[in-house]
Amino acid sequence: MPLASGLGRVLDRDVVSTVDLPPFDRSAVDGWAVRAADVADASSAGPVRLAVLGEVRMGAAAEVPVTPGGTVRIPTGGMLPAGADAVVMQEQTEVNGATLLVRRAVRARENVVGRGEDVRAGDLILRRGRRLRPADLGILAGLGLVEVGVIVPPRVAILSTGDEVLAPGQPLTPGRVRDMNGLALAGAVQAAGGVATLLGVVVDEGPAVEAALRRAVVGHEMVLVTGGSSVGERDVVADAIRALGPPGIVVHGVAVRPGKPTVLAIAGAIPVIGLPGNPVSALVIFDLFARPILEQMLGIDPSVRPWDKVGARLAAPLASAEGREDHRRVRLESRADGIWAVPLPAGSQILTSLTGADGIVVVPPESVGFAQGDLVEVRLL
Numbered sequence: 001m002p003l004a005s006g007l008g009r010v011l012d013r014d015v016v017s018t019v020d021l022p023p024f025d026r027s028a029v030d031g032w033a034v035r036a037a038d039v040a041d042a043s044s045a046g047p048v049r050l051a052v053l054g055e056v057r058m059g060a061a062a063e064v065p066v067t068p069g070g071t072v073r074i075p076t077g078g079m080l081p082a083g084a085d086a087v088v089m090q091e092q093t094e095v096n097g098a099t100l101l102v103r104r105a106v107r108a109r110e111n112v113v114g115r116g117e118d119v120r121a122g123d124l125i126l127r128r129g130r131r132l133r134p135a136d137l138g139i140l141a142g143l144g145l146v147e148v149g150v151i152v153p154p155r156v157a158i159l160s161t162g163d164e165v166l167a168p169g170q171p172l173t174p175g176r177v178r179d180m181n182g183l184a185l186a187g188a189v190q191a192a193g194g195v196a197t198l199l200g201v202v203v204d205e206g207p208a209v210e211a212a213l214r215r216a217v218v219g220h221e222m223v224l225v226t227g228g229s230s231v232g233e234r235d236v237v238a239d240a241i242r243a244l245g246p247p248g249i250v251v252h253g254v255a256v257r258p259g260k261p262t263v264l265a266i267a268g269a270i271p272v273i274g275l276p277g278n279p280v281s282a283l284v285i286f287d288l289f290a291r292p293i294l295e296q297m298l299g300i301d302p303s304v305r306p307w308d309k310v311g312a313r314l315a316a317p318l319a320s321a322e323g324r325e326d327h328r329r330v331r332l333e334s335r336a337d338g339i340w341a342v343p344l345p346a347g348s349q350i351l352t353s354l355t356g357a358d359g360i361v362v363v364p365p366e367s368v369g370f371a372q373g374d375l376v377e378v379r380l381l
Contacts, residue, residue: 001150003140006132009150010193010298015126020116021142025080029111032071032093032100033062033084036108047094047101056081071100080112087111119143129299131193154297156189156290157216158182159199161209161227161237162277167201180279180351181226188286192294194222204228210240217244217270221297224290227277237274241265244272255324255365258348259285278348284327284360310359312341312378318361320369329357330378341378357381 001009027033034050042048050071054064062081064072071088072081080087085108092104119125125143126136132148140148160179168178179201186196197220202212209228216223228237242248244267251264258281263274273290275282295301312332320326330341341361344353359378363369370376 001148003137003145003148006137006140006148006150007134008193009132009148009153010300011126011128011130011132012149012151012299013128014124015140015143015145015148017119017121017123017125017143019119019143020121021119021139022113022115022117025115026113027056027074027076027078027080027087027111028113029087029089030076031074031087031090031111032102033066033074033081034071034086034088034102034106035066035068035084036086036106036110038069039086039088039102039105042102042105044103047103050100050102052095052098052100071102085109085112129301131298131300151298154194154221154294155197155219156194156222156224156294157197157199157220158185158189159209159212159216159223159225160201161204161225162201163204165201165227165277181275181277181282184279184283184351185224185226185275185286188283188291189224189294192291193298193300194294204236206236206239209236210243213240213244213267213272217267217272221270222290222293223267223270223272224275224286225272226275226282228274238263241267241272241274244268254285256285256288257321257324257326259288259327260324262289264289276348279351280329280354281348283354288327308380310339310378310380311375312339314361314370314372314374314376315340315342317372318343318363318370318374318376320363320367322368323365325365326363326369328361328363329353330359330361331356332358332378341376354381 039048051069053070053072055073056062056078058075058078062079064081066072066081066083086106088102088106094101160182164176165179166176182198186198189196199216202208225237238252241263247266249263249265253260254262259276261276262285265272271293275285318328329344333340333342344357359380361376361378
């Protein structure tokens with residue numbers, strides 16, 4: 001694809017440079033190209049005099065060499081002329097007709113960016129599986145690339161279920177709620193590098209859900225379905241997923257709060273994840289299970305990234321029930337004595353506990369929580 005459209009896409013191959021960057025020795029400052037030996041004794045009290053031989057122009061080859069006792073004016077980024085091995089900043093000089101007074105000594109290679117100092121031909125620049133960032137586009141452009149090979153993003157079908165669920169644009173009626181999961185999960189898919197297809201809302205009836213899921217697995221690499229996955233009498237989603245065929249359901253129910261009624265399944269080669277209907281639960285479970293799968297599809301290492309976390313002190317106690325992993329939302333505050341994590345409401349129906357959150361504190365299943373003032377690890381959202 002065009003390099004200009006590559007931001008956020010994932011490389012499908014290693015990128016090895018075929019050129020040096022910069023391609024020539026260049027000045028890091030506005031000043032004068034010199035031989036360091038000629039100005040070794042220069043000082044404010046005893047300036048060294050050099051003959052002005054010429055000037056380097058931006059975007060042009062340096063044509064005038066620096067001979068012993070001479071100097072050439074050079075702009076930032078200008079090509080270092082032959083014979084020069086350093087640059088004196090113009091603030092440390094004074095022009096007097098055809099003579100330059102140098103009031104400070106410089107070392108060899110001072111204020112010079114050498115050829116290949118950034119990149120050398122043959123260097124591995126970016127590895128396959130890297131998600132391209134703005135600086136990556138810059139370095140690839142510097143290598144002369146106008147196109148970049150990327151992995152085709154996984155296509156993810158998103159289906160919401162529930163007799164009470166309305167599409168976002170429909171007017172509310174008693175007992176009904178608008179679908180928040182569809183767009184929230186579509187955003188999560190996009191943020192993870194996938195392409196989301198919203199399939200709308202289906203009523204809680206087995207044949208309807210099964211038919212919608214059968215359509216969803218065609219042309220997609222993953223299916224997310226929310227609602228109706230609780231272990232109970234009306235296990236509509238789980239039954240519909242099971243009907244898709246082998247290998248079938250691998251897990252039904254996880255020791256995670258929020259998100260207990262999660263279904264992890266495979267239909268043929270397609271991962272199918274049944275997420276809880278509560279929006280907070282759906283997003284927490286997406287982050288735990290769906291995002292790592294998408295990253296593996298893209299060739300991204302899904303292992304924990306330490307730079308996604310920050311240590312903070314709890315501003316209030318954080319209670320939890322033993323026996324399940326609790327994912328609690330917190331807001332971060334920067335105070336005079338450090339970073340503090342303020343716990344937000346725990347309910348899985350309260351989406352503002354995520355919209356107002358900066359991160360998640362995970363309480364392990366063997367713990368009953370943390371006390372006020374405890375140092376905790378916050379996984380940044």
